[in-house]
Amino acid sequence: MLSKASLSSLVLLLSATLTRSMPLELDSLDALEHELDVRTTLPSIDCSGKRTGIHFTDNSACQIPVIGQDPMAHCPQSGILVDPSMTHISADYPTYPTIQKAIDSIQSDRRKYTIVVMAGTYNETLNITRVAPLTILGQTYDPLDQKKNLVKVIGGTANYAGRYTDNAFSASLTVAPNLNASLTGAGPTGFNVSADTPFGNTDFRVYNIDFSNQEFEQANGPALAISISRANAGLYFCGFYSYQDTVYIGKLGNAYFYKNEIAGQTDFLYGFGTAYISNSKLLMRSCGGGVTAWKGTNTTFANKYGVYISSSDLVASNATIAAKMVGKCALGRPWNALHRSVFMDCYMDASIKPQGYIPWSSQPVPETLMGEYGTYGQGWNPSGRMLTQLSNGVPLVMTTELDDNTVKPYRKPEDVFITPDGKSNIGWIDTQFYAW
Ligand SMILES: *[C@@H]1O[C@H](CO)[C@@H](O)[C@H](O)[C@H]1NC(C)=O
Ligand SMILES: *[C@@H]1O[C@H](CO)[C@@H](O)[C@H](O)[C@H]1NC(C)=O
Ligand SMILES: *[C@@H]1O[C@H](CO)[C@@H](O)[C@H](O)[C@H]1NC(C)=O
Ligand SMILES: *[C@@H]1O[C@H](CO)[C@@H](O)[C@H](O)[C@H]1NC(C)=O
Ligand SMILES: *[C@@H]1O[C@H](CO)[C@@H](O)[C@H](O)[C@H]1NC(C)=O
Ligand SMILES: *[C@@H]1O[C@H](CO)[C@@H](O)[C@H](O)[C@H]1NC(C)=O
Numbered sequence: 001m002l003s004k005a006s007l008s009s010l011v012l013l014l015s016a017t018l019t020r021s022m023p024l025e026l027d028s029l030d031a032l033e034h035e036l037d038v039r040t041t042l043p044s045i046d047c048s049g050k051r052t053g054i055h056f057t058d059n060s061a062c063q064i065p066v067i068g069q070d071p072m073a074h075c076p077q078s079g080i081l082v083d084p085s086m087t088h089i090s091a092d093y094p095t096y097p098t099i100q101k102a103i104d105s106i107q108s109d110r111r112k113y114t115i116v117v118m119a120g121t122y123n124e125t126l127n128i129t130r131v132a133p134l135t136i137l138g139q140t141y142d143p144l145d146q147k148k149n150l151v152k153v154i155g156g157t158a159n160y161a162g163r164y165t166d167n168a169f170s171a172s173l174t175v176a177p178n179l180n181a182s183l184t185g186a187g188p189t190g191f192n193v194s195a196d197t198p199f200g201n202t203d204f205r206v207y208n209i210d211f212s213n214q215e216f217e218q219a220n221g222p223a224l225a226i227s228i229s230r231a232n233a234g235l236y237f238c239g240f241y242s243y244q245d246t247v248y249i250g251k252l253g254n255a256y257f258y259k260n261e262i263a264g265q266t267d268f269l270y271g272f273g274t275a276y277i278s279n280s281k282l283l284m285r286s287c288g289g290g291v292t293a294w295k296g297t298n299t300t301f302a303n304k305y306g307v308y309i310s311s312s313d314l315v316a317s318n319a320t321i322a323a324k325m326v327g328k329c330a331l332g333r334p335w336n337a338l339h340r341s342v343f344m345d346c347y348m349d350a351s352i353k354p355q356g357y358i359p360w361s362s363q364p365v366p367e368t369l370m371g372e373y374g375t376y377g378q379g380w381n382p383s384g385r386m387l388t389q390l391s392n393g394v395p396l397v398m399t400t401e402l403d404d405n406t407v408k409p410y411r412k413p414e415d416v417f418i419t420p421d422g423k424s425n426i427g428w429i430d431t432q433f434y435a436w
Pocket of ligand 5: 285
């Protein structure tokens with residue numbers, strides 16, 4: 001911990017670095033403390049010259065509100081402000097009252113735009129179809145702590161009783177080039193888009209925003225908080241809250257979640273694409289289905305479509321529910337015969353079923369990878385994981401324990417994210433939050 005005196009001198013130093021026009025208010029000191037700790041303790045370079053640890057973020061100066069200062073004073077040139085009160089109007093940047101209005105204002109050119117969202121709660125659903133890079137920054141006093149997010153987006157609905165023809169219509173946040181690309185469809189291969197369907201956003205990033213799909217405060221059919229298809233999306237210090245089917249990463253979708261909190265139940269990480277969840281908290285609100293449910297795709301090249309959860313916690317969402325869930329939650333179940341999911345170095349609490357993964361009704365599971373590596377905590381039961389279960393009448397051990405060697409093909413984001421034609425694809429990941 002830093003003393004207040006050294007903190008103040010650091011703040012002065014920082015103010016100078018950020019060319020703030022006003023000194024920070026005292027209130028901001030505590031909020032900055034954690035960040036300054038990180039800044040002063042972590043920056044280091046490993047022997048290969050790569051940065052390690054977390055640094056003061058490139059976006060902080062723009063994200064941290066300073067009383068009496070224009071909210072865009074330290075934001076990128078192509079900034080667009082979202083201010084529900086419409087009090088900050090300037091010739092230097094456009095202002096919109098809602099996030100979707102700001103998104104819709106952007107032309108379909110190749111420039112990178114940054115939308116800055118003022119602290120507040122927004123009742124809206126977001127839909128991003130543009131191809132060129134787009135960053136959405138939530139204002140916050142602490143860009144390195146999701147728990148302190150000040151921007152909440154509440155939107156989306158539940159697809160109950162066949163209300164919609166597809167779950168795509170339920171989402172709080174959608175990133176896909178068009179409607180067809182976002183559709184789930186049915187059957188082992190899902191919705192088949194026309195061959196000329198384009199790829200959507202190549203570099204979409206959100207920082208410090210919480211998304212909730214809370215039409216019902218309970219499971220009532222699929223209710224997506226995030227839906228990413230044919231797009232590359234980085235989600236940093238965000239929250240995603242719903243019940244059934246919270247996170248959907250559709251076909252050719254790539255999503256990197258860093259230090260997020262994701263709450264859901266029943267197949268709440270599902271899809272066709274590739275998701276890598278790092279240093280995050282997965283909160284189970286109940287059991288049912290599994291945590292993961294993936295549909296793999298046959299391609300002419302080797303793909304790694306699947307969901308990878310690394311250095312994260314998989315825990316009951318609160319103590320009351322935890323007591324009722326002991327030994328009941330499955331790590332996942334195969335949505336088709338090519339399901340792939342791997343938990344790596346994760347902490348799991350006692351909610352996890354001794355067997356780990358489970359079959360999906362009578363479906364055969366010939367080529368699935370339902371993997372685990374380095375699990376620890378009460379949810380880790382080595383003999384339980386070896387229990388034989390029936391899949392299509394055939395006795396099977398569902399969970400595959402991976403070792404240092406067999407986990408290698410999936411260990412890092414750079415190992416799994418690919419372009420539609422199978423080439424490595426991580427240029428869209430923020431290197432500040434890429435720990436390898
Ligand atoms: C958002 O919805 C909630 C609940 O319906 C309501 O209380 C709140 O006033 C709404 N906020 C805005 C900014 O419309
Ligand atoms: C997203 O916007 C596009 C373009 O306006 C629209 O065609 C599509 O239906 C929207 N997606 C969803 C899921 O509403
Ligand atoms: C979307 O899919 C429907 C059903 O297959 C098809 O009729 C329609 O032409 C598609 N739209 C686009 C834009 O590809
Ligand atoms: C999907 O559509 C393509 C044409 O866009 C077609 O060649 C292919 O057979 C279709 N696949 C399925 C499973 O229907
Ligand atoms: C615990 O979590 C469950 C499921 O989300 C919720 O229904 C319940 O209200 C929560 N209880 C407390 C005390 O927060
Ligand atoms: C993938 O290919 C295998 C072998 O050709 C086939 O049995 C399986 O049904 C295919 N799966 C999908 C999801 O297309």
